[in-house]
Amino acid sequence: MSDQYELFLTCPKSLEGLLAEEATRLGLQDVREQVAAVRGQGDLETAYRLCLWSRLANRVLLVLKRFKLENAEELYQGVHDVDWEEHLDPAGSLAVEFSGHGSGIDNTHFGALKVKDAIVDRLRTAEGIRPKVDKVNPDLRVHLRLERGEAILSLDLSGHSLHQRGYRLQQGAAPLKENLAAAILLRAGWPRIAAEGGALADPMCGVGTFLVEAAMMAADIAPNLKRERWGFSAWLGHVPAIWKKLAEEAEARAETGLSQPPLWIRGYEADPRLIQPARNNIERAGLGEWVKIYQGELATFEPRPDRSQKGLVISNPPYGERLGDEASLLYLYQNLGERLRQACLGWEAAVFTGAPELGKRMGIRSHKQYAFWNGALPCKLLLLKVLPEQFVTGARRADGASSSDSSVSTQSEPARLSEGGQMFANRLQKNLKQLGKWAKREGIDCYRLYDADMPEYALAVDLYGDWVHVQEYAPPRSIDPEKAQGRLLDALAAIPQALGIDPSRVVVKRRERQTGTRQYERQGSEGRFMEVSEGGVKLLVNLTDYLDTGLFLDHRPMRLRIQRESSGKRFLNLFCYTATASVHAAKGGARSTTSVDLSKTYLDWARRNLALNGFSDKHKLQQGDVMAWLTEDRGEYDLIFIDPPTFSNSKRMEGVFDVQRDHVQLLDLAMARLAPGGVLYFSNNFRKFQLDEGLSLRYSVTDISAQTLDADFARNAKIHRAWRFTTR
Structure with missing residues (x-):
């Protein structure tokens, strides 16, 4: 066998340049970059050194052969011709990984099967002994990549991916892989900072991956020093003496590094559930003396080894994966910037x-x-110098001042709003001044403050006590998504300042045209309900878990009308949602209420609303398709309220409900249940809705839309339409 080999190192996409530099330092020659890989030349010692010391590679592949092929038979023959007797015992185990396609091989499983068959057939003995397949811990892991009609056949010397260092047995919800964390530290200049005796702090450390990788770099610990099984451990070409020499050198370097005074490396994590897993990871890495973890919120983060100490703050804030994360993430980033300005003056910072x-x-x-990829997600690493001349807000402090100095205020000025953000803030304050007086006079604590008053900021902003519920109307396709996102962030930055609301009490959702029952589907699982008051009743709202909150604010006048008119009446509430109208009817003295809806979730919510106000008897909740229920019901009602969805195609329904198409049948069925002298109120929020003219020939119909809008919806007269029906 040759003393020199072609070596192929794979890595996460975007790490190629860093890996090429690292591999060159570790002895690889003629290094060339490829997508998610580098290749070069080296001897067996270089290959072992790369396995042991590469902080960035996933795998180290030793190329056995390159050959051209045009079909599956040539693939089989090319692999079969290799002297597999030099690599694997016939009684050993084997795993094959295959990537790429072409030359008539478009299925990786088929390609891997061909490679496996070729190796097994070559090694099969006269007695029938042959290698077995072991995909978890094989004696030999073979990799074949098919690329433009050429097969590249390699041995995987790594075994399991090199990013699996072995210390992280416990991890959080979305941890960075260890080699990506190492790459970020390298780009952030941590080796230079560590060599100068600098400190490192991570204010949102999760299970401590940045901290451990940083400590291993600073202490000169080979990242895979503790790995016990390698891809070459049972390879017949393995030279134990070479490996033993390298391993002993690495042990000695680690011992020397750990004997030095530890650098100040600290992590802070708000989630108490992650503290012990992080500490366990640190102990497994043998770095308990170097790395410390504390529980603490970002707002209290203050790295302070001593007055003169400087270093690197590194952080990987959450990305946000669910509806409405924009608000919490915006305020998180603003808070991070504030803590850096207030507590880390003179430090460097890296935010991934x-x-x-x-x-x-x-x-x-x-x-x-720097551009990175975290799996399939494009990311950026932002490098910052925490110096006053780099600040773009009003918050500055005197050079060298510590937040512990009694002469220096730790209160930062609010983040400076953009011109558009300031305009939005001004409009909110103007609306608050006008509507706040009205709401206080009327005893209303939940109302709409803003409803796309400025076309550039297409939001609805509702106040629920000291909470703010923001709905972003999906921008038209003609609007640049980045521009729309920028405006949303401007608005979100303005809301806490303009309203004096804690940022943690701002909830954001995106409102798009909904189909079926999607508007009622669960968006989250926080289960956070709060009580609000309206017209002398208490109602439960949930601002986080659903697109709607459980209370349609625009129907407030209708609910109060029902309360005034319900005394002694039998009340029927169709498509009742959370039955807020039924609670008002009960409050007004209704003899009975019947509330019908298809959703068990919302009927449970309705039951809680009724119970909250002490109404439990004489108030029925019926689960069912309203149209089918009306067809079967034989009850008589004095007051009926119908507020149907625009469209519904629930699996529990027979057919599909369309308010424009089906409202005549719906109203005829409901009017058949109306007692003599009774009143039916019908409303919906479909902007293009047209009430069928024929209904006015059968019933007395009055458009009362204008009477069902309070001051907070006066600027949006099309929020809903409403009619009063009686028999002729």
């Missing part, structure tokens, strides 16, 4: 983010940015 637009909201200019 999947939302670069949010990075701009920290109030500190980045002097350098």
Whole structure:
């Protein structure tokens, strides 16, 4: 066998340049970059050294053979011709990985099967002994990549991916892989900072991956020193003496590194559930003396080894994966920027983010940015120098001042709003001044403050006590998504300042045209209900878990009308949702209420609303398709309220409900249940809805839309339409 081999190192996409530099330092020659890989030449010692010391590679592949092929038979023959007797015992185990396609091989499983068959057939003995397949811990892991009609056949010397160092047995919800964390530290300049005796702090450390990788770099610990099984452990070409020499050298370097005074490396994590797993990971890595973890909120984060100590703050804030995360993430980034300005003056900072637009909201200019991929997600690494001249907010402090100095205020000025953000804030304050007086006079604590008053900021902003519920109307396709996102962030930045609301009490959702029952589907699972008051009744709202909150604010006048008119009446509430109208009817003295809806979830919510007000008897909740229920019901009602969805195709329904198509049948069925002298109220929020003219020939119909709008919806007269029906 040759003393020199072609070596192929795979890595996450975007790490190729760093890996090429690292591999060159570790002895690889003629290094060339490829997508998610580098290749070069080296001897067996170099290959072993790469396995042991590469902080960035996933795998180290030793190329056995390259050959051209045009079909599956040539693949089989090319693999079969290799002297497999030099690599694997016939009684050993084997795993094959196949990637690429072409030359008539478009299925990786088929390609892997061909490679496996070729190796097994070559090694099969006269006695029938042959290698077995073991996909978990094989003696030999073979890799074949098919690329433009050429097969590249390799041995995987790594075994399991090199990013699996072995210390992280416990991890959080979305951890960075260890080699990506190492790459971020390298780009952030941590080796230079560590060599100068600098400190490192992670204010949102999760299970401590950044901390452990940083400590291993600073202590000169080979990242895979503790790995016990390698891809070459049972390879017949393995030379134990070479490996033993390298391993002993690495042990000695680690012992020397750990004997030095530890650098100040600290992590802070708000989630108490992650503290012990993080500490366990640190102990497994043998770095308990170097790395410390504390529980603490970002707002209290303050790295302070001593007054003169400087270093690197590194962070990977959450990216946001669910509806409405924009608000919490914006305020998180703003808070991070504030803590950096207040507590880390003179430090360097590195923020790894999947939302670069949010990075701009920290109030500190980045002097350098690097593009990365975290799996399939494009990300940016923002490098910052925490110096007053880099600040883009009003918050500055005297050079060298510590937040512990009694002469220096730790209260930062609010983040400076953009011109558009300030305009939005001004409009909110103007509306609050006008509507706030009205709401106080009427005893209303939930109302709409803003409803796309400025076309550029297409939001609805509702106040629920000291909470703010924001609905973003989906922008038209003609609007640049980045521009729309920027405006949303401007608005979200303005809301807490304009209203004096804690940012943690702002909830954001995106409102798009909904189909079926999607508007009622669960969006989250926080289960956070709060009580609000309206017209002398208490109602439960949930601002986080559903697109709607459980209370349609625009129907407030209708609910109060029902309360006034319900005394002694039998009340029927169709498509009742959370039965807020039924609660009002009960409050007004209704003899009985019947509430019908298809959703068990919302009927349970309705039951809680009734119970909250002490109404439990004489108030029925019926689960069912309203049209079918009306067809079967034989009850008589004095007051009926119908507020149907625009469209519904629930699996529990027979057919599909369309309010424009089906409202005549719906109203005829409901009017058949109306007692003599009774009143039916019908409303819906479909903007293009046209009430069938024929209904006015059979019933007395009055459009009462204008009477069912309070001051907070006066600027949006099309929020809903409403009619009063009686028999002729």
